[in-house]
Amino acid sequence: MAIKPVRYDGTTFRIAYDIFNPEGERDLVFLHGWGSDKALMRQAFSKAFPSWRHIYIDLPGFGKSENDRVLTTSDYAGIVDAFLKAIGAKKDAAVGHSFGGKVATLLAPDRLVLLSSAGIVLPKPWDVRFKIALFKLLKPFGGARVRRLFVSQDAAGMPQNMYETFKNVVDEDFSARFAAYRRPALLLWGKEDTATPPKTGETIASLMPDARLHLMEGDHYFFLKHPDETIAKMEAFLETV
Known part of the structure; x- marks a missing residue:
């Protein structure tokens, strides 16, 4: 390398x-x-x-x-x-x-x-759309703790800058x-x-x-x-x- x-x-x-x-x-x-x-x-x-x-x-x-x-x-x-x-x-x-x-x-x-x-x-399944809506509803009350509950496997454990990068590119x-x-x-x-x-x-x-x-x-x-x-x-x- x-x-x-x-x-x-x-x-x-x-x-x-x-x-x-x-x-x-x-x-x-x-x-x-x-x-x-x-x-x-x-x-x-x-x-x-x-x-x-x-x-x-x-x-x-x-x-x-x-x-x-x-x-x-x-x-x-x-x-x-x-x-x-x-x-x-x-x-x-x-x-x-x-x-x-x-x-x-x-x-x-x-x-x-x-x-x-x-x-x-592609259109997201109903359960995914529900999870996203619930996350947006709870985010103001929990910040990083709520994020840990709802984050996808692709974004789990990322530093904040990579999580923001993931949000930029995922959809x-x-x-x-x-x-x-x-x-x-x-x-x-x-x-x-x-x-x-x-x-x-x-x-x-x-x-x-x-x-x-x-x-x-x-x-x-x-x-x-x-x-x-x-x-x-x-x-x-x-x-x-």
Whole structure:
């Protein structure tokens, strides 16, 4: 693992990263989902794509990349872009899982792989809407104590700045951002995914002018449970001229 300080919007971010296949001719950037880190992506893909230079990044606030600011998805993309420039990397291709899919889309790489990406807002179930309404009603009386009772698993245990960041990114409608991406895209989705259901993948595929969608066996982490099939589809896409 290495650390690279990068400057973005008046703040220095120390980005933790790993590089595999350093002699690779093209650059392949891997971006993890919310609450995860680069180790998850490295576990899935480090032994694949031998002709590519792999760049695995801990997004600020996760893994070994620290963060004490409140950020937006656009900030994350700006920080990653500054990091790639700092290490002399190109945006030949990017792979993003879940939240990382939104960041990868904003990078506008030559080729984009989305793994169960976030970014499409679906109607919330009745019980979730009730919980949100109750939280808003009780929040003035309990502050942080009430937050601990109602916070989602994705936000549990976060420092305040990361909780505010989570609120910034959790319900973003990225429809226009996906539609603006006009280069080749591969969308892989777990058929049993409940975090970002297959319907969201179908919506993104309909928005992107040059996208192909494949539904895979498995849940939100289908690529860990079925790596061979996932890698085969990615290789076919990445190696197409």
